[in-house]
Amino acid sequence: MFFSSAITVEDTAAKLGDMDVVEACGEIIRKPLENVTFNLEDKICDGDELKESWENTPMLDQLLTFFSSLFYIHDHFY
Numbered sequence: 001m002f003f004s005s006a007i008t009v010e011d012t013a014a015k016l017g018d019m020d021v022v023e024a025c026g027e028i029i030r031k032p033l034e035n036v037t038f039n040l041e042d043k044i045c046d047g048d049e050l051k052e053s054w055e056n057t058p059m060l061d062q063l064l065t066f067f068s069s070l071f072y073i074h075d076h077f078y
Helices: 007-017 021-033 047-056 061-070
Strands: none
Touching: 021 061
16 A cells, blocks of 8 residues: 555544445445346246356355455355
8 A cells, every 4th residue: 555645644544434344345246246147037036047047147256255254264266
């Protein structure tokens, strides 16, 4: 990280204190999910179709990182 010499430690601490990390995580995860196609359009969404969607939808790196951190799994899957 690099900081301008015009920014004080107090300014940096105040900025970091104002950050909502939960909101930031939500935004990081939401953006890639908006582009995921689960191929469930015009489907009944019975068990077989949901299973097929689950098996054929790639897991996003952001989700893998989030869940491995949430569940304290250090052996990453990717």
